[in-house]
Amino acid sequence: MTDNSSMIKQATATVAEAIKLDNEKEYAEAYAKYQRALEMFLVALKYEKNPRSKEILTKRVEGYMVRAEQLKEAIDAERDKPKAAAAVGNGGGAEDAEKSKLRGALASAIVTEKPNVSWDDVAGLDRAKAALKEAVILPTRFPQLFEGERRPWKGILLYGPPGTGKSYLAKAVATEADAQFFSVSSSDLVSKWQGESERLVRNLFEMAREARPAIIFIDEVDSLCGSRTDGENDSQRRIKTEFLVQMQGVGKDDKGLLVLGATNTPWSLDPAMRRRFEKRVYISLPEKAARKRLFELCIGETEHTMTRQDLDSLAEMTEGYSGADVSIAVREALMRPLRICQEAKQFKVHPDDGMYEPVPLEETPNCSRCPPQTSKSKKKRCDSCGAVFISLYDVEPDKLFVPPVKAEDFFYAVENSNTSVSQSELGRFDEWTAEFGQDG
Numbered sequence: 026m027t028d029n030s031s032m033i034k035q036a037t038a039t040v041a042e043a044i045k046l047d048n049e050k051e052y053a054e055a056y057a058k059y060q061r062a063l064e065m066f067l068v069a070l071k072y073e074k075n076p077r078s079k080e081i082l083t084k085r086v087e088g089y090m091v092r093a094e095q096l097k098e099a100i101d102a103e104r105d106k107p108k109a110a111a112a113v114g115n116g117g118g119a120e121d122a123e124k125s126k127l128r129g130a131l132a133s134a135i136v137t138e139k140p141n142v143s144w145d146d147v148a149g150l151d152r153a154k155a156a157l158k159e160a161v162i163l164p165t166r167f168p169q170l171f172e173g174e175r176r177p178w179k180g181i182l183l184y185g186p187p188g189t190g191k192s193y194l195a196k197a198v199a200t201e202a203d204a205q206f207f208s209v210s211s212s213d214l215v216s217k218w219q220g221e222s223e224r225l226v227r228n229l230f231e232m233a234r235e236a237r238p239a240i241i242f243i244d245e246v247d248s249l250c251g252s253r254t255d256g257e258n259d260s261q262r263r264i265k266t267e268f269l270v271q272m273q274g275v276g277k278d279d280k281g282l283l284v285l286g287a288t289n290t291p292w293s294l295d296p297a298m299r300r301r302f303e304k305r306v307y308i309s310l311p312e313k314a315a316r317k318r319l320f321e322l323c324i325g326e327t328e329h330t331m332t333r334q335d336l337d338s339l340a341e342m343t344e345g346y347s348g349a350d351v352s353i354a355v356r357e358a359l360m361r362p363l364r365i366c367q368e369a370k371q372f373k374v375h376p377d378d379g380m381y382e383p384v385p386l387e388e389t390p391n392c393s394r395c396p397p398q399t400s401k402s403k404k405k406r407c408d409s410c411g412a413v414f415i416s417l418y419d420v421e422p423d424k425l426f427v428p429p430v431k432a433e434d435f436f437y438a439v440e441n442s443n444t445s446v447s448q449s450e451l452g453r454f455d456e457w458t459a460e461f462g463q464d465g
């Protein structure tokens with residue numbers, strides 16, 4: 026018998042015990058057994074090669090998850106009853122204290138304040154924006170659009186190469202949505218809260234449910250729900266199971282709760298997890314028009330002397346760049362005037378306002394009559410053109426004229442930069458999109 030079939034056999038035996046306990050109304054024990062069985066089934070799923078068997082197994086796992094979720098709700102409700110009574114009597118018990126400790130820990134792992142990124146700050150990605158608006162804006166603003174069988178998306182996965190704006194888009198959702206936003210990095214959850222993580226996950230969902238309408242954003246969702254079970258320890262498996270159970274609840278009847286996930290490696294997601302994200306949107310490298318917009322956004326209000334045509338050429342030259350690559354090239358270009366200031370050995374004085382403008386090193390001297398700055402001759406001013414031979418630190422701070430950034434600064438920065446995403450990586454995303462996703 027292969028290892029996998031023995032794992033399935035064990036899981037089946039454990040689930041049989043869970044069902045028996047369930048029938049005997051021993052719900053807490055039944056829940057624990059279901060969880061254990063689910064952990065084993067998930068490992069088995071990972072190693073199952075036969076697509077048909079995989080599908081059957083996934084359906085079974087989902088069925089058990091539904092039951093585990095129902096039991097959890099019943100157990101929680103039962104547990105809350107005496108707690109509510111105790112709260113009336115003496116202000117809460119040990120369980121409350123533990124819960125608030127966990128929530129305190131969680132508060133440091135989640136970001137709830139609103140960022141300041143609007144839809145317009147995100148270049149391109151129109152279909153992704155439309156899907157997110159459908160999920161988070163329309164249901165609260167126009168609930169009548171979601172009557173009958175038309176239900177908003179409950180789980181959306183943003184996937185794509187690094188630096189394409191997945192987290193940035195999530196920030197736009199947080200800014201624009203009229204909902205409480207909970208943002209967690211799953212690598213943080215896993216690494217910082219080992220042992221506690223599964224309860225933290227449960228509390229995270231509880232807090233979000235209480236705060237509905239709410240959005241839970243999980244960055245690097247693959248590190249929480251990946252299928253790479255090699256080296257995965259018990260605690261990680263339990264987090265994953267808890268997450269799947271919670272997500273199953275979201276898929277069912279959690280009105281007003283959206284789970285937004287982001288990953289650079291969608292293929293490493295557990296199949297069961299992948300199905301929880303019913304909408305999977307590819308956040309691809311930006312097209313030319315989006316790259317042009319990215320240049321504009323990254324330059325913002327900074328003074329420059331570029332024409333529309335220069336911008337067009339830059340957008341053309343940066344094919345294959347991610348949004349993050351473009352923003353790094355722009356930052357590089359924006360720094361070039363600072364370098365001119367720092368390197369300058371000569372400044373021109375503006376006759377109208379007395380401001381000092383640095384002369385780029387390669388353009389010195391300013392005129393043919395400028396005195397040479399040798400060890401013998403140290404004349405500080407040119408009588409002919411008025412250039413002054415000083416360094417940046419000799420200029421009064423309020424007299425410094427900052428040279429605007431020029432097109433050549435951008436061309437230089439782009440020519441000296443690189444794309445961070447390889448063709449082979451892109452191929453992998455295309456394959457995954459064809460099988461499981463859709464273009465953003």
Ligand SMILES: Nc1ncnc2c1ncn2[C@@H]1O[C@H](COP(=O)(O)OP(=O)(O)OP(=O)(O)O)[C@@H](O)[C@H]1O
Nearest residue numbers: 146147148187188189190191192193289348349352
């Ligand atoms: N479409 C875009 N519009 C505007 N800015 C973008 C866009 N894509 C990337 N950027 C810029 O690049 C930076 C990095 O993007 P972000 O962190 O959102 O990428 P990511 O896809 O989440 O990457 P990773 O997967 O590595 O976390 C952003 O802070 C933003 O400045």
